Amino acid sequence: MDGDLRGWRPCLLAGAVFAVCMAGTTLPTPLYGLYQDKFDFSELTVTVVYAVYALGVIGVLLLAGNASDAVGRRPVLWWGLGFAAASAVCFLFATALGWLYVGRLLSGLSAGLFTGAASAYVIELAPRGSSRGTFVATAANMGGLGCGPLLAGVLAQYADWPLYLVFVVHLALVACSAAVLLGLPETVRERRPLNTVRPQKPGLPPRVRPVFGPAAVASFVGFALFGVFTSVSPSFLAHSLDVHNRAVSGLVVALAFFASTAGQLAVGRVGVARSLPLGCTALLAGLALLAGALRWDLLPLVVLSAIVGGAGQGLSFRGALSAVADAAEEDQRAAVISALFVVAYAGISVPVIGVGLLVSPIGLEGAGLVFIACMALLVTGAGVYLLRRPVPVTEPGGVR
Structure with missing residues (x-):
C-alpha cells in the first residue's frame, strides 16, 4: 500500500466504522427483559438467542474469513454494514420471537465480516512502523461492543419507545458509517475475483502455530466471560x-468492555510477551469476583468483576491479536485473525448456552458457579503454559 x-x-475513521458495526451487536443486551415480557420466553431462550449471533460470526469466519485478503x-465491509442495517430492521419490526433469531443471525454475519477484515484494515491504515494500529483495531472492537448496551440502556430507561428508538439511532449511525467508508482508500493491492475465495480449512501457517494455542485459550475465556x-x-x-434500571444494567455490561479497552492500552507498557500471562491472571481474579457476586448477591462485586475481568480480557486479547498478527504473512493476516476470532466467538456461544441449560435445574447462581469453575481451570492452564513458554516477540516494526 502506498505510504500516502x-x-x-x-x-481512526476506519476504527469508528468498526465501532458502529460492533455496537449494533450488543444493543439488545439490556432489552432482553422487555423482550421476555413481550414474547414470554425463558432464560434458556435468552442465551440461545444470544448464541445465534456467535454462530453467525463463526460461520462467516470459516466460510469467508479470508475474503478481504x-x-x-472495503467490499467486505460494505456487506457487513448491509447486514448490520438488516439486523436493526428486524429488531425494529419484531412481532414474534423468530424476528429476534433472524436479527441476531444477521448481526452475527455482520460481525463475522467485520472482525477479520476491519481489524486488518485499521492496522494497515495506521502510519507505517507505528505500534498503535492493533490498539485502535481492538479498542474499536471492544469500545463499540461497550457502547451498544450503554446506548440501549440509557434510551430504554429515559426515552420513549424503548424497543424501537435505539435501532432507529443505529440505522442512522450505519448510514453515516457508509458515507465515511466511501471516502477511505483500499489497502489490498492485488485483488482477486470473489469466486477465488474458498472456505477456510482448519489449520494455520507453521510460523503461527507456536503462538496461536495459548493466545486462543486466553481469547476463549475472555470472550466467554463477556458472553455471560x-x-x-x-x-x-x-x-x-x-x-x-436498564441504564444501570447497560452500564455494568459496558464497564467490562471499556475496561477491556484500558487493558489493551496497557499492553504498550507491559509488552506483548507479558500481557498474555498478566491478562490470564486478571481474568482469574475477575472470575473469582463474579463467583463472590453470585454467592453473596453483592452489586459492588459485579462491578469489580466487570472491571477486573474486562481489563484482563483486554490485556490477553490484544496480546493474542498482536502475537498472531505479527507471526502471519501480510497476505494471510486477515485469515489468521479470523481463525483467532473463531475460537473467541466459540467462547461466547458454547459456555453461554451451557449456563442457560443449567439455570432451570440448579438456578442462575449454581449455573454461574459451574461456568466460573470451568473457565478458571482453562485460564489457569493457559497462564501456567505462558509462564513456562512465553510468546516469542518479533523484530521491531511488527504489528503491535
Whole structure:
C-alpha cells in the first residue's frame, strides 16, 4: 500500500466504522427483559438467542474469513454494514420471537465480516512502523461492543419507545458509517475475483502455530466471560439484586468492555510477551469476583468483576491479536485473525448456552458457579503454559 494512504485520520475513521458495526451487536443486551415480557420466553431462550449471533460470526469466519485478503477490505465491509442495517430492521419490526433469531443471525454475519477484515484494515491504515494500529483495531472492537448496551440502556430507561428508538439511532449511525467508508482508500493491492475465495480449512501457517494455542485459550475465556455478562447479567441484576434500571444494567455490561479497552492500552507498557500471562491472571481474579457476586448477591462485586475481568480480557486479547498478527504473512493476516476470532466467538456461544441449560435445574447462581469453575481451570492452564513458554516477540516494526 502506498505510504500516502496511511495516517491516523483514515485509521481512526476506519476504527469508528468498526465501532458502529460492533455496537449494533450488543444493543439488545439490556432489552432482553422487555423482550421476555413481550414474547414470554425463558432464560434458556435468552442465551440461545444470544448464541445465534456467535454462530453467525463463526460461520462467516470459516466460510469467508479470508475474503478481504482476496477482494479487498472495503467490499467486505460494505456487506457487513448491509447486514448490520438488516439486523436493526428486524429488531425494529419484531412481532414474534423468530424476528429476534433472524436479527441476531444477521448481526452475527455482520460481525463475522467485520472482525477479520476491519481489524486488518485499521492496522494497515495506521502510519507505517507505528505500534498503535492493533490498539485502535481492538479498542474499536471492544469500545463499540461497550457502547451498544450503554446506548440501549440509557434510551430504554429515559426515552420513549424503548424497543424501537435505539435501532432507529443505529440505522442512522450505519448510514453515516457508509458515507465515511466511501471516502477511505483500499489497502489490498492485488485483488482477486470473489469466486477465488474458498472456505477456510482448519489449520494455520507453521510460523503461527507456536503462538496461536495459548493466545486462543486466553481469547476463549475472555470472550466467554463477556458472553455471560452480556446474556445473563441483566437478569441477575433484576432478579437477585433488584436492579431494574436498564441504564444501570447497560452500564455494568459496558464497564467490562471499556475496561477491556484500558487493558489493551496497557499492553504498550507491559509488552506483548507479558500481557498474555498478566491478562490470564486478571481474568482469574475477575472470575473469582463474579463467583463472590453470585454467592453473596453483592452489586459492588459485579462491578469489580466487570472491571477486573474486562481489563484482563483486554490485556490477553490484544496480546493474542498482536502475537498472531505479527507471526502471519501480510497476505494471510486477515485469515489468521479470523481463525483467532473463531475460537473467541466459540467462547461466547458454547459456555453461554451451557449456563442457560443449567439455570432451570440448579438456578442462575449454581449455573454461574459451574461456568466460573470451568473457565478458571482453562485460564489457569493457559497462564501456567505462558509462564513456562512465553510468546516469542518479533523484530521491531511488527504489528503491535
